[in-house]
Every structure is written in structure tokens, then in C-alpha cells.
Amino acid sequence: MKLKFPAIVAAATMLAAPAMADLVVPNMSYRTGPYAANGIPYADGFSDYFTLLNERDGGIGGQIVQVPECETAYNTEKGIECYEALKSQNPLVLNPLSTGITYQLIPKIGVDGISLYTPGYGRTSAKDGTVFEWVFNAPANYWDGASVAVKHILDQEGGDLSGKKIALVYHNSAYGKEPIRTLQELSEKHGFDLMELPVDAPGQEQKSQWLQIRREKPDYVIMYAWGVMNQVAIQEAVNVRFPMDHFIGIWWSGSENDVKPAGAGADGYKSLTFHGVGQDYPLYADMKQYVHDAGKASGAGDQMGNVLYSRGAYAALVIAEAIAKAQELAGTAEINAAQMRDGFEGLDITAERMVELGLPDFGAPIKLSCENHGGDGLGRIQQWDATAGQWNLITDFIEPDAEILDALVKEDSQAYAAEAGLTPRCN
Amino acid sequence: MDQLIFASEVMLNGLMTGVMYALVALGFVLIFKASGVFNYAQGVLALFAALTLVGIQNGQVPFAHLINAAFGTSLHHFGWTVPSVLAIALTALVMVGLAFLIEKLVLQHLVGQEPIILFMATIGMAYFLEGLGDVMWGADIKTLDVGLPQGISESIETVTDSWFGYGYFIDRLDIWATVIAALLVAALVAFAQYTKQGRAMRAVADDHQAALSVGISLRFIWVMVWSIAGFVALVAGIMWGTKSGVQFSLSLIALKALPVLMLGGFTSIPGAIVGGLIIGVGEKLFEFSIGPMVGGATENWFAYVLALLFLVFRPQGLFGERIIERV
Numbered sequence: 166m167k168l169k170f171p172a173i174v175a176a177a178t179m180l181a182a183p184a185m186a187d188l189v190v191p192n193m194s195y196r197t198g199p200y201a202a203n204g205i206p207y208a209d210g211f212s213d214y215f216t217l218l219n220e221r222d223g224g225i226g227g228q229i230v231q232v233p234e235c236e237t238a239y240n241t242e243k244g245i246e247c248y249e250a251l252k253s254q255n256p257l258v259l260n261p262l263s264t265g266i267t268y269q270l271i272p273k274i275g276v277d278g279i280s281l282y283t284p285g286y287g288r289t290s291a292k293d294g295t296v297f298e299w300v301f302n303a304p305a306n307y308w309d310g311a312s313v314a315v316k317h318i319l320d321q322e323g324g325d326l327s328g329k330k331i332a333l334v335y336h337n338s339a340y341g342k343e344p345i346r347t348l349q350e351l352s353e354k355h356g357f358d359l360m361e362l363p364v365d366a367p368g369q370e371q372k373s374q375w376l377q378i379r380r381e382k383p384d385y386v387i388m389y390a391w392g393v394m395n396q397v398a399i400q401e402a403v404n405v406r407f408p409m410d411h412f413i414g415i416w417w418s419g420s421e422n423d424v425k426p427a428g429a430g431a432d433g434y435k436s437l438t439f440h441g442v443g444q445d446y447p448l449y450a451d452m453k454q455y456v457h458d459a460g461k462a463s464g465a466g467d468q469m470g471n472v473l474y475s476r477g478a479y480a481a482l483v484i485a486e487a488i489a490k491a492q493e494l495a496g497t498a499e500i501n502a503a504q505m506r507d508g509f510e511g512l513d514i515t516a517e518r519m520v521e522l523g524l525p526d527f528g529a530p531i532k533l534s535c536e537n538h539g540g541d542g543l544g545r546i547q548q549w550d551a552t553a554g555q556w557n558l559i560t561d562f563i564e565p566d567a568e569i570l571d572a573l574v575k576e577d578s579q580a581y582a583a584e585a586g587l588t589p590r591c592n
Numbered sequence: 593m594d595q596l597i598f599a600s601e602v603m604l605n606g607l608m609t610g611v612m613y614a615l616v617a618l619g620f621v622l623i624f625k626a627s628g629v630f631n632y633a634q635g636v637l638a639l640f641a642a643l644t645l646v647g648i649q650n651g652q653v654p655f656a657h658l659i660n661a662a663f664g665t666s667l668h669h670f671g672w673t674v675p676s677v678l679a680i681a682l683t684a685l686v687m688v689g690l691a692f693l694i695e696k697l698v699l700q701h702l703v704g705q706e707p708i709i710l711f712m713a714t715i716g717m718a719y720f721l722e723g724l725g726d727v728m729w730g731a732d733i734k735t736l737d738v739g740l741p742q743g744i745s746e747s748i749e750t751v752t753d754s755w756f757g758y759g760y761f762i763d764r765l766d767i768w769a770t771v772i773a774a775l776l777v778a779a780l781v782a783f784a785q786y787t788k789q790g791r792a793m794r795a796v797a798d799d800h801q802a803a804l805s806v807g808i809s810l811r812f813i814w815v816m817v818w819s820i821a822g823f824v825a826l827v828a829g830i831m832w833g834t835k836s837g838v839q840f841s842l843s844l845i846a847l848k849a850l851p852v853l854m855l856g857g858f859t860s861i862p863g864a865i866v867g868g869l870i871i872g873v874g875e876k877l878f879e880f881s882i883g884p885m886v887g888g889a890t891e892n893w894f895a896y897v898l899a900l901l902f903l904v905f906r907p908q909g910l911f912g913e914r915i916i917e918r919v
Contacts, residue, residue, distance in 0.1 A: 197723075199840045201731040337889040363889035367841045369832065370848065372605050372763075373879040373891060379761055380598055393841035396733065400835055404743045404763055422733045426837030430743070465657050465730070467668075 187231045188224070188500070190215065190484055191251045193261040196464070198238035199367060200392045202422050203473055205464055207262060208234070210477025212463035213456050217448075218485060220455040225488045226498035241265040248273065257488065257505040258282050260480055264340040267300075272585070274299045280506045282487075284480050285310075285416055285439060289343060292539025293578035294510065295589040301509045301538045303483065303531050305439045305565075307389070308573060309542030310415045311344035312565035313437055314387050315351045317413065317546050320560075322384075327356035332383035334374060334390070334398055337363035341389045344415075348387070350569045357384075368394025375401040388414040395423035403430030410435060413546070419556070420472040424549045432551035435559070437544045440479045441527035442556040444470035448523030452478075472556060479528060487512050510535050529562045535591035542570070594758075601760045602880040603873055608766035610872020611773045615828040616849040617856065617864040618776070619821040624858045625797045626817040627699075629710040633718035635846025636725075637687075637822055642829030642838040643725045644686050646734040649679040654728045676738040680826070687822030688815075695815045703810070722843060731840065736833040740768050769831045773865070776827060780820070780861055789816060797859070847892075851899035857909025866910060874898045 192211050195204030215230040224230050233254060235247035244266030248259065258280040261267055267287035274281050281300045283291065289308045291300035305313075319326055333348055335341035345361060352359040360383055362374045368390060375398075378386065386407065390398055395418045402412050410433040414423070419436025449470065456462050457469060468474040491500045491508025500508070514531040529543040543562040550557055582589060616638065623631040631637075647654060651670040659667055674682070698713050741764040749759035784790040795803040796813045804810060829838070832845050856867025875891040875898070883890045902910065 196731065197726065199844065201726070202733045202839055205731055361888070363887065365889045365892040367844050369836055369841060369845060370609060370891065372609055373602070373876055373883070374888075376602060376605060376761060393836050393839060396836045396839075400742070405761060406744065422837075426733060426735050428735065428737075465660075 188228045188488060189231045189233065189254050189256045190481075190488075191247075191254070191256050191259060192232050192234045193237050193244065193247050193251075193259060193263075193266070194234050195237050195239040195262070197236060198240065200239040203392065203417075203420065204239065204262065206420075206468040206471050206473035207477035207480075209463040209466075209468045210474035210479075211260070211481045212477075213452060213469070213474075214478040214481035214485070216456050216461050216463070217452055220459065220461065221451060225485055226492040228492075228498045230485070230488075237261065237263065237266060239263055241269055245269055252277060252279070255502065257491075257500065257502055258484055258509075260284075260484070262286070264288075264343075265338075268339065271297070271300060278506075279502050280509060282480065282484055282509070284483065285476075286340070289539075290574045290577035290581065292537065292542075292574050294534065294536050294538040295591045296578040296582045296587055297538060298590060299506060301487075301533065303512075303533055303538065303540030304529055305416075305542045305544050306539055307340075307343035307415070308347040308570050309539075309565040310437050310544055311347040311387065312351065312542075312570055313544035313546075313563045314413045314415075315348070315355065316563050316566065317435075317560065318385050319355065329357040329385070330360060330381070330383040331357050332360040332362055332378055332381075332386045334362045334364060334371075334378075334386055334388045336368065336390050336394055337365050340391065344387070344389055347570065347573060350573065351566065354566075354569065364390070364394055364398070366394070367392060368397055371397050371401050375405050375407075378402075378407060379405040385411045385413065388412070388418050390414065390418045396426045399424060399427045399431050399434060402434075403427050409433035410548070413437065416476075416544070419547060421554075421556075422473075424551070425554075429551045431549055434549045435546050436549075436556075438472070438547045438556075438558075439528065439544050440475055441524065442472065442475070442547055442558055446524050446527060448478075448527075451523060479524075482522065482524070482528075483512070483514070483531065486514050486518070509533060509538070539574075542567075597756050597758050599877065599880060601758075602876050604760065604762060605766070606873035606876030607869055608763065608770060608872070609876065610852075610869040611770045611865075612766070612828075612831055612868075613848045613852045613871055614865045614868025615769065615773055615776075615824070615831060616845050617852040617868055618773075618780075618861065619824040619828065620846075620849055620853055621856075621858060621861055621864045622780075622817055622821045622824065625861075626793050627710070627796070627814060628707050629714060630707070630858070631821065632711060632714040632846075633721060634821065634825060634849070635843040636718040636721045637690075637825035638829040638832065638845060639838070639840065639842040640690070640721050640725045641683055641687055641822060641826035642736060642833040642842055643729040643734070645679055645683040645738075645826065645830065646736050646833075646838050647729045648682050648686075649674050649676065649738075650734075652729060657730065658727060680738065680830075683826055684823050687826060688819040691815050691818035691822050694818055695811060699814055700811065718843070722840070726840075734838040736830065736838050738830055738834070740765055740830070740834050742834065765831070765834060772827060772831070776824065777861060777865055783820075784861075789813075793817060848895070851895040853909070854896075854899035855902045855909060857911040860909070860911030863909055863911030870910075871895050871898060 192208055194208035212232050215232045219229050237244040237247050244261055260282045264286050267283050283302045287302055289306040291297040291302050348359050364371050412434055414436040416437045424431040457466055487508040490511045491504045492498050494507050495504040512533045516530055531540045542565040545558055545562050546560040547556040548559045619634045651672040653667045656667050745762045745764050748762045753759035792808045852867040852871050856863030875895045878894045879890050
């Protein structure tokens with residue numbers, strides 16, 4: 166009996182842990198808790214993309230990708246516990262899908278030498294690779310989003326925003342406050358008034374904010390929200406008859422979950438996105454054949470094609486391309502975390518490559534470097550069609566205002582470097 | 593003058609919001625009054641009730657994911673929809689069944705235990721019911737439509753516009769919530785005052801031992817009270833779920849009920865209503881007048897400040913029973 170027990174433990178450990186030669190890309194998911202409705206499709210898309218590569222292509226460079234899942238429940242403490250547990254499995258990169266967890270992990274990953282990939286969330290100034298060696302946030306960040314929204318409004322208003330009023334309705338947290346400085350700078354540049362309206366989490370009660378909007382009649386509302394705050398804000402906007410085509414959410418306020426509860430009233434609501442919508446891409450045919458029809462889909466297998474599923478799959482795609490680049494640079498398929506970081510810095514996903522991957526025009530080209538960990542920050546506007554029950558892309562990719570943003574990113578990253586005692590790299 | 597008009601609009605909306613808070617607080621009061629238990633699971637009961645209602649309405653197969661995973665089937669829906677009234681009635685029955693199970697499996701085994709033990713048990717129930725709701729009906733956000741109207745009341749807007757030159761915003765859903773809450777409170781008070789079961793409930797609330805000695809079944813009263821609290825949770829779930837869709841966050845509405853309970857008292861049904869109104873108006877007016885000076889988002893914390901202020905002067909709450917201990 167004494168001999169049997171360690172043998173069982175060893176066997177169980179071997180089953181639980183990925184084989185040494187495999188590429189390990191954990192899925193830090195949240196399938197429970199207040200944000201599960203958003204966490205589930207993202208986690209499914211992320212896992213399913215790697216399942217597709219494993220089933221169709223035999224992995225990446227002949228190496229199977231293992232995607233161990235760890236439940237964070239969108240809770241920072243649990244996220245840190247996941248990180249500590251996953252660390253022993255030699256992960257190549259982590260994508261925690263939480264700005265709070267990202268902020269906590271940034272100092273740790275520098276010490277442990279593991280990359281963080283935070284597309285569209287996390288610390289914006291991590292775009293500066295000279296300071297944030299291990300963090301990548303391409304293709305776009307929160308400040309890019311604010312700038313793209315203002316550019317779209319400029320376009321709607323014939324290029325002149327002087328005398329206009331834009332309200333920012335935001336989640337009263339580090340995430341929600343991210344665009345404030347950018348919008349303040351942009352309001353000075355373009356001459357619009359900025360109205361700031363914080364909403365305390367979780368955001369089920371927003372009557373005060375929307376009464377204020379009704380009284381002060383801003384021309385546009387930009388929203389940075391998450392979870393139930395999205396659904397309530399869109400419903401309140403419908404209630405006060407705010408014109409939905411003048412209401413623009415960040416990409417975390419633009420999934421089917423956010424608009425469906427408001428029914429027909431949500432028709433015309435806009436949000437930012439940094440990727441395509443729907444399933445009309447060749448990749449999804451493969452996803453159906455090799456993953457869903459084969460019974461290998463993650464979760465209930467009922468999320469394919471929705472916004473957050475696509476975003477999860479897109480995050481996996483960027484990571485997969487970085488792995489391939491890392492293998493190419495290292496000259497071996499069995500890469501380690503340091504080589505993975507090099508892969509990210511050498512990443513170059515062109516429009517032609519997106520066609521090869523079965524996602525033509527799905528995402529803007531991404532070219533990273535030692536200095537640039539955030540890409541070009543391009544975003545598009547999607548609009549909800551309540552009758553058809555689908556999002557439609559209504560603009561091409563829009564460039565953010567680099568003149569304003571580059572300086573802000575530099576200022577913030579330099580402050581972090583001074584605080585953390587870091588010497589800028591890439592010289 | 594404009595500021596006065598705006599303030600009165602904010603106040604009216606605060607009253608309406610207060611009713612929504614009171615709907616949640618009522619469930620807490622009922623259980624605390626009858627058994628001295630602070631039911632941590634009340635918010636989750638609202639979520640569970642609303643999930644069940646939508647599931648029944650849409651003909652969703654409960655535990656579909658689990659069944660499909662175990663048997664390789666592909667069940668999701670029965671293929672029918674159930675009218676709202678019938679779905680509400682069936683959900684109420686489910687809540688009665690749940691109350692029976694809670695009494696049978698949990699409370700029965702904890703008779704005579706300290707209130708803190710019962711409180712801990714309700715924490716356990718809350719987490720269990722959260723998980724059960726997810727497994728039973730799925731974690732996606734569900735649209736709830738039982739035919740309640742939403743959006744601005746145009747008649748009130750037109751009338752106030754002709755009076756003050758400014759059309760007030762009042763949400764039709766809030767008006768309905770007010771009417772339903774009034775009916776609910778009237779029914780609860782009538783039940784407690786004029787029915788045998790209601791009087792038995794009050795007797796248990798006054799003194800468990802004395803009630804037992806005259807032949808009142810504690811078990812029956814507990815099932816009944818948890819059933820009524822489950823029904824109140826269903827009403828609260830419908831109101832809040834209509835606004836935001838039915839999702840996990842519904843369980844967090846309990847947080848909005850706490851200051852209402854602190855202010856109104858844990859044992860008074862009218863206290864829950866008055867407490868809700870005071871909190872609703874207080875937090876909205878504070879946000880309107882002081883919020884802009886301090887960066888906004890004051891409502892969550894100000895509600896508790898207001899409740900604490902009342903507590904300092906009346907620890908038992910506005911309508912709570914005065915605590916007198918003789919030694």
C-alpha cells in the first residue's frame with residue numbers, strides 16, 4: 166500500500182501536468198461569478214483556437230499546445246493564486262483577461278520571466294517595450310479606444326467638435342478611469358466639453374447618471390463599462406431616449422450580452438472593436454469541422470461566432486503566431502518563455518497572413534518590436550442591428566491620435582520605470 | 593428655479609428607486625422577523641427565482657449541459673414557451689419546493705443553534721444556490737419579459753412640461769414596481785393580521801418556545817416564511833431582472849438592501865418600505881447636490897453613511913423592536 170500511493174500520486178500528476186515538450190498556454194478563465202457570462206465565450210474561443218491548431222495542424226511547429234485552464238472568477242486574489250499554480254507548468258504566456266490581475270502580475274512576471282499578453286485591456290503604457298519588457302497589449306489599448314471613438318465622432322460631425330459636449334460614463338475603477346486623461350487632452354485639442362460620470366460597481370443602479378445626461382444633453386456618450394453596468398446603461402439610455410447612434414462603448418461594452426436585454430431599444434448602439442464580427446470567415450468552417458463537429462469544443466460549444474468568442478480566438482491567434490515566430494527565431498520548436506518573448510517582439514502579422522489564416526480583414530496588421538509592444542492601436546466601429554440580432558462593422562480601421570497618445574504613453578511608462586527602478590532597454 | 597425642479601425630479605426618482613430597494617429588503621425582514629435569521633442568501637434567492645422564471649418561460653431544459661455531457665444528447669429546449677402568468681405561478685411553486693428542501697435539509701438540523709450558526713448556514717446556501725442556478729439554467733445573460741412596460745412615462749412628461757416647462761422623467765417600470773410593492777405589503781400585512789397562519793407566524797416571531805407550547809409547528813412556519821420570502825425574491829428578481837437582464841449580478845442587489853434594513857429595522861415590514869424610500873431619496877439627492885463637487889459615484893457609500901447616522905440615534909432602526917433586556 167505504501168508503494169501504491171506515491172505511484173497513484175505520480176500518475177495523477179503526470180495526467181494533470183502537460184508533457185515536458187508541449188507548448189503550455191494557460192487559459193486564465195472565469196466561468197463563474199458576476200462576469201461569467203462574458204468570461205465563458207472568451208475562454209471558449211481561446212481554447213477552441215488551440216484545439217483547432219492541434220487537431221488540424223498537429224499543433225504549432227509539430228508541438229501540441231496544452232491549454233490548462235484556471236478559474237479566476239475575475240477575482241484578483243484568485244488570479245494571483247492561478248498564476249502561482251500555473252507557474253510550475255512553465256507557461257509561455259498568460260492572458261488573464263482582467264486589468265486588476267494584470268496590474269498585480271506585472272511586477273511578478275518580470276522576475277519570473279513569463280510574458281503577459283493583454284489585448285485591449287491591462288496597463289495601457291505597457292505598450293512601451295523599453296520599460297515593460299514582458300508585457301504585450303497589441304493590437305489596441307484603452308487610450309487607443311478613446312481616441313478612435315473621438316475620431317469617429319469627429320467624422321460624424323464634419324471634423325469640428327468645438328462647442329460639443331461628450332459625456333464619459335465609466336466604471337468607477339482603475340479600468341474605467343483609464344481614458345479620462347486621454348479624453349481630457351483630446352477635449353483641449355478639439356474644443357469639446359468633457360462630462361465625467363462615474364458609476365460604482367457593479368452598476369445596477371444608474372438613475373442619477375442618466376438623469377444628469379437627460380438634463381445636460383451631451384451630444385455623445387462614450388462608455389467604459391463591464392458586466393451588468395453595460396446592460397443597465399444601455400437600458401437607461403433607451404429609457405431617457407438618448408439617441409443610440411450617439412452612444413459609443415469601448416470594446417468591453419460591445420458584446421451581444423450587453424445589447425440583447427434592452428431588446429429593440431438597443432438598435433443603433435455603437436461600440437468599438439479591434440476585430441471582425443460574425444462567422445463569415447473561412448476559419449470558422451475549420452473551427453466547425455475540426456472542433457465543434459468533432460465534439461472537442463470547450464464548454465457547451467454554443468458560443469462560436471459571438472463577439473467575445475471571436476475575441477478569445479483572436480487572442481489565441483496572436484499568441485500562436487508569436488509562438489511560430491519564436492520557433493523560427495530560436496531554430497527549435499521546443500521554445501521557452503524567454504524565446505516566446507522574442508517571438509512577440511518579432512511578431513509581424515500582415516494582411517496577407519490574416520488571409521492565409523482564414524480571417525481576411527478580421528484584424529489590422531500587427532507589427533511589434535522591442536520598443537513597440539502595443540501595435541498601431543487601430544479600431545473599428547460596430548453597430549447593433551436589433552432586428553437581425555447582429556453587429557455590423559460600419560467603419561474601416563481607424564488610427565488613433567498618435568500625436569497625443571505617444572506622449573501620454575511615454576510619460577506614464579517613464580513614471581513607472583522611475584518608481585520601479587528600471588533602466589530602459591532596446592538601445 | 594431650474595435647480596429646484598431638477599431636485600424634485602431627482603427626489604421622485606429616488607422614491608421610486610427606494611421602492612426597488614425595499615422589495616429586496618422585504619425578504620430579509622420576513623425571515624428575520626419569523627426566525628431571527630439574517631438570510632445572507634436572499635439576493636441569491638432573487639437570482640434563482642428569476643433564472644427559474646426565464647427558464648420555464650422559454651421552455652429551457654434544466655441541467656441541459658450536464659445531461660448532454662453525461663448522455664451525449666443535444667437537449668436545450670422543450671420546444672414550447674409558457675405564458676408569463678403561468679410561468680410566474682410555476683416559479684412560485686418551485687420556490688415553495690425550495691423552501692421545503694431548505695427546511696428539511698438545513699434548518700431542521702440547526703434548531704436551537706446560535707443565530708450566527710444559522711447565518712453561516714445561509715452563507716453556505718447562497719453559494720450553493722449560485723452554483724445550482726448556473727448548472728441548472730446556464731450562466732448566460734437572459735432577457736426577462738413578463739410584459740412590464742419600461743421607459744419614460746410620456747403622460748407624466750407632458751403634464752409636468754405644461755406645468756413647469758420641464759418634462760419629468762419617471763420610468764414606467766418604477767411606477768409598476770411601486771404599485772406591486774404596495775399590493776405586496778398590503779397582502780403581507782393582511783396575511784399576518786387576519787389569517788391563522790399569519791398569527792402563528794407572529795407568535796413564532798414573538799417567542800419560539802411559547803409558540804411551540806401552544807402547538808404551533810415551527811417547521812411549518814419556517815417552510816411558510818421561506819416560501820413567502822422566496823415569492824418576494826421572485827418579485828424583486830422580476831423587477832431588477834427586467835432592467836438588467838437575468839444574470840449573476842442580480843444576487844448583488846442584496847447589498848442595496850442592507851442600508852435599508854439598518855435604517856428601517858430588521859423586523860418591520862413598513863420599516864423596509866420607509867427605509868427604502870429614505871435611502872433612495874437620500875442617496876439620489878446627495879449625488880445630485882454634493883456628487884459633482886466630490887467627483888460623483890457617491891450613492892453606494894452614502895447609503896451606508898445615512899444608515900449609520902440613523903443607527904447612532906436608533907440602534908434598532910426606525911421601526912425595529914426596542915431591545916430591552918432585564919437582568
